[in-house]
Amino acid sequence: MKNIFLHTKHTLNSTYDNILLERSFKEDIERYKAVFSFISNDDEDNLNIVHPDLDVPYTSSISSVKSDKRINSSHVLIALMEPRTTIVGGFGYDSVVNDFKVFRISEVFKEDGFGHINDGEKRVEVYELGIDIWRKLDHVDQQLPKLFWLNSSMSYKGCYHWIASFEGQKIILCFDMTTEIFRNIQMPADTSTFTEGTVHSLLILNESLSLLCYPSTTDFMEISIMKDYNIYESWIKKYTIIGVPTENPLVMWKDYVLLFQSKSGYLMSYDLKRDAIKELNIQGCPKSMRVVIYKEFLSPIQRES
Secondary structure, three states, rough: OOOOOOOOOOOOOOOEEEEEEEEEOOOOOOOEEEEEEEEEEEEOOOOOEEOOEEEEEOOOOOOHHOOOOOOOOOOOEEEOOOOOOOEEEEEEEEEOOOOOEEEEEEEOOOEEEOEEEOOOEEEEEEOOOOEEEEEEOOOOOOOOOEOOOOOOEEEEOOEEEEEEEEOOOEEEEEEEEEOOOOEEEEEOOOOOEEEOEEEEEEEOOOOEEEEEEOOOOOOOOEEEEEEOOOOOHEEEEEEEEEOOEEEEEEEEOOOOHHHHHHHEEEEEEEOOOEEEEEEEEEEEOOOEEEEEEEEOOOOOOOOOO
16 A cells, blocks of 8 residues: 655645546556546636646556545545455544544455365455554454445545445445444435446535435436435435436535536536536546545645754
């Protein structure tokens, strides 16, 4: 696992929410290249790349392009996982110990005395940046829900969240970065049934955990928000949207602009207030884009003595 910390130099603080975009390009038949692009907007919400792209190492495989989630949605920390040994990983901030944590879920297979491979055992390990050590969690239930759409995973309220399936129902699986315990959040009743072809994605809207549902074969989607976190009864259906050709929802920017990647690979925006779709001149491999919103500010760097 590698960490990258980004520092940018400007003469003035930015008054806008800026965008860090990860996207990938195909270099040859089996090799890909990922880059970080820094995007800013003007008063008309036009988006433009404002810095040279930054190459991302260790991201050449197709699984790395479509499944990895490397940028944290609440802190601009970037983690690069080893895809050959990790089923899924994530990271977030533990406010109690004031440190970032990275975790990974792996499946370990062992041979019996006759050379047969036994069923895999799930292993969860946590890494704390401050003490630079991995440790195994011994209290993990081996019947963890099955994870889906890993690229929609996100950190919120000190927990990491995924779309998952448990006993035939879709749920939101959470990992608490402080207690290091898994728990489930129920989806709204009309969205949790497993319907073939329906995709679910997590995002933040009005500072609330939100769920976007859309059949992959249509341009129809619904957005529900959980007004009170972890309270099932607080789910409300906020938007029903028709005519947005999304392949990969990314983030809700400024609470009214949905950024998404189209089926052709272009970055696009949908303005909820104006009911307007805009295609941006920024492209990557389909399903490869990831986004985090950040604000720029000036911070003095201490000189070495």
